[in-house]
Amino acid sequence: MPEYDNPAIAAILDTTADLLEIAGADRFRFLSYHKAAHAVRAWPEDINTLATEERLTDIPGVGKKLAANIASILARGSFAEFDELTAELPPTLVALMQVPGVGPKKARTLYDRLGVTSVDDLEAALAEGKVAALQGFGDRTAANIAAGIISYRTFGARALLADALPLAEKVAAYLRALPSAVSAEPAGSVRRGKETVGDIDVLVASLDPSAIMEAARTLPIVTRVIASGETKTSVETTAGLQVDVRVVAPDEWGAALQYFTGSAEHNVRVREIAKGLGLKVTEYGVFRIDTGERCASDTEEAVYAALGMQTPPPELRENAGEIESATAGTLPKLITLADIRGDLHCHTTATDGKSTLEANKAKAAELGYEYLAITDHAWGLRMVGGLDLDDLERQWARIDELNAEGGPVLLKSIELNIDEKGEVDYPDEVLARFDICIASLHSGWGQPREVGTSRLLRAMENRFVDIIGHPTGRILRRREPIDLDMEAVCAKAAETGTALEIDAYPDRLDLSDVHLRMALRHGARISMGCDAHEASQMHFMRYGVSTARRGWVTPEVTLNAHPLPEMLALLKRNRTA
Ligand code: DGT
Ligand code: CA
Ligand code: CA
Ligand code: ZN
Numbered sequence: 001m002p003e004y005d006n007p008a009i010a011a012i013l014d015t016t017a018d019l020l021e022i023a024g025a026d027r028f029r030f031l032s033y034h035k036a037a038h039a040v041r042a043w044p045e046d047i048n049t050l051a052t053e054e055r056l057t058d059i060p061g062v063g064k065k066l067a068a069n070i071a072s073i074l075a076r077g078s079f080a081e082f083d084e085l086t087a088e089l090p091p092t093l094v095a096l097m098q099v100p101g102v103g104p105k106k107a108r109t110l111y112d113r114l115g116v117t118s119v120d121d122l123e124a125a126l127a128e129g130k131v132a133a134l135q136g137f138g139d140r141t142a143a144n145i146a147a148g149i150i151s152y153r154t155f156g157a158r159a160l161l162a163d164a165l166p167l168a169e170k171v172a173a174y175l176r177a178l179p180s181a182v183s184a185e186p187a188g189s190v191r192r193g194k195e196t197v198g199d200i201d202v203l204v205a206s207l208d209p210s211a212i213m214e215a216a217r218t219l220p221i222v223t224r225v226i227a228s229g230e231t232k233t234s235v236e237t238t239a240g241l242q243v244d245v246r247v248v249a250p251d252e253w254g255a256a257l258q259y260f261t262g263s264a265e266h267n268v269r270v271r272e273i274a275k276g277l278g279l280k281v282t283e284y285g286v287f288r289i290d291t292g293e294r295c296a297s298d299t300e301e302a303v304y305a306a307l308g309m310q311t312p313p314p315e316l317r318e319n320a321g322e323i324e325s326a327t328a329g330t331l332p333k334l335i336t337l338a339d340i341r342g343d344l345h346c347h348t349t350a351t352d353g354k355s356t357l358e359a360n361k362a363k364a365a366e367l368g369y370e371y372l373a374i375t376d377h378a379w380g381l382r383m384v385g386g387l388d389l390d391d392l393e394r395q396w397a398r399i400d401e402l403n404a405e406g407g408p409v410l411l412k413s414i415e416l417n418i419d420e421k422g423e424v425d426y427p428d429e430v431l432a433r434f435d436i437c438i439a440s441l442h443s444g445w446g447q448p449r450e451v452g453t454s455r456l457l458r459a460m461e462n463r464f465v466d467i468i469g470h471p472t473g474r475i476l477r478r479r480e481p482i483d484l485d486m487e488a489v490c491a492k493a494a495e496t497g498t499a500l501e502i503d504a505y506p507d508r509l510d511l512s513d514v515h516l517r518m519a520l521r522h523g524a525r526i527s528m529g530c531d532a533h534e535a536s537q538m539h540f541m542r543y544g545v546s547t548a549r550r551g552w553v554t555p556e557v558t559l560n561a562h563p564l565p566e567m568l569a570l571l572k573r574n575r576t577a
Pocket of ligand 4: 345
């Protein structure tokens with residue numbers, strides 16, 4: 001039986017939820033699987049340990065029934081309800097739902113009426129005009145779906161970093177521990193910290209390639225060997241992700257790691273520069289073109305040094321200026337997880353969070369934080385029980401008590417909702433009583449760019465709005481960003497002293513790397529928070545840090561890389577005019 005880890009279990013629970021939705025199950029039933037999947041993914045302990053100790057129900061949202069289902073997956077790869085569902089509906093249908101323009105109902109119709117079970121089938125049906133001919137579809141819907149397929153092929157089929165990175169680290173650790181392995185590290189987009197990845201690349205140094213290839217084919221998480229040669233093996237894993245394992249000689253390690261970390265664009269530019277120096281860079285080393293002599297290969301630092309460059313952190317390797325900066329010796333000192341002194345975005349049971357103030361504080365203490373901003377939803381978001389004044393007084397009183405006990409300081413904060421006009425909840429005299437206010441858009445998809453932009457600009461003019469939360473509202477693989485003039489947003493943020501957030505929740509990572517660089521260029525400050533709806537989700541900060549690094553973010557510009565008094569002094573509300 002192949003081994004399942006937390007993301008692999010979460011993937012099956014998500015598939016179950018999607019199949020239930022396609023099957024027309026009621027909302028609570030399929031949402032309960034999505035919620036459990038989220039929680040399993042975020043849970044810091046290994047699912048197998050929990051199962052062995054019969055503690056699966058420790059995970060929030062996992063009751064007796066779900067616990068039994070998870071135990072069944074661990075034992076035999078499936079569970080009764082999943083078997084029933086997949087007897088009726090092929091599990092590949094869930095990929096259809098990820099195509100923008102195709103929801104659960106359309107997926108069902110496409111399957112029932114046209115026998116479409118995959119994105120490839122869908123593409124064929126579109127080409128034959130069968131989709132447009134379906135009742136309730138028509139030419140416009142068909143064109144919309146065709147556009148959706150292009151977007152799906154570019155983004156939708158990719159995995160979240162938070163699912164891929166732990167798996168990549170596990171595979172690397174497993175291979176590194178082999179007696180025949182000298183070293184093993186994740187490479188590719190995972191090493192670059194990209195928010196979504198196509199596949200996982202792991203590089204191994206060894207003098208016994210066949211032993212490494214054998215180990216790669218028999219990794220405990222393998223469900224299928226896609227291809228296996230002398231130096232490269234590709235396998236499919238229980239999480240559905242492809243893993244490519246490559247093996248190189250130990251003295252080629254640096255050159256191979258440089259090559260397979262990519263990005264392809266970075267490598268192309270590196271090779272151009274090398275050529276100008278009379279050098280040739282391959283996955284085997286840096287060579288002099290005239291004599292063929294190898295000048296560097298064993299470490300990445302040696303490879304870049306041979307080209308007269310500093311070694312760019314992997315997150316920067318996108319040919320977006322890092323090569324010029326590395327050549328000039330001016331690479332920035334990027335933020336690291338160790339720089340983070342607190343988390344500026346989390347929810348509690350007072351609104352739609354699953355953990356109490358106490359549990360969140362305990363987690364902040366465990367992570368070594370100095371402070372934690374409690375940012376439940378404000379009144380305007382009534383659908384999630386947004387807080388009224390009485391609720392706030394109650395929460396503040398409890399925060400005072402908890403702060404009196406020492407440990408990480410809980411900050412009285414809120415996630416305000418930016419309304420259609422750009423106004424936020426509560427009158428100024430209430431807003432003035434918070435330590436920090438985040439304000440976020442929770443609506444506006446499909447609005448003209450000017451409307452969304454002016455809502456954000458207006459919100460930033462409010463002197464009590466310290467931070468704009470998840471500025472574009474994107475949900476990776478599910479929801480496009482709100483159309484905004486980000487140059488104007490970043491300029492306004494800098495002008496008003498409003499920080500822009502990196503929401504570190506794995507499917508948000510919003511601001512993105514590109515927008516972060518824009519924000520920095522305008523001189524805006526950055527704030528980081530996990531948007532945890534469960535205390536364990538505060539572990540997501542590492543993905544926010546990856547994104548920050550990809551955006552060239554330094555600790556200086558990051559609010560929560562500063563000690564509490566300095567951080568507070570940097571807030572808009574505390575600026576002296
Ligand atoms: P992904 O998997 O789509 O998220 O992105 P990567 O960057 O991990 O791409 P992948 O897995 O195809 O290849 C890993 C790295 O290996 C890539 O970043 C650069 C290098 N590489 C692989 N094949 C090629 C190639 O044909 N040309 C170039 N220039 N580089 C390649
Ligand atoms: Ca890859
Ligand atoms: Ca690959
Ligand atoms: Zn939030």
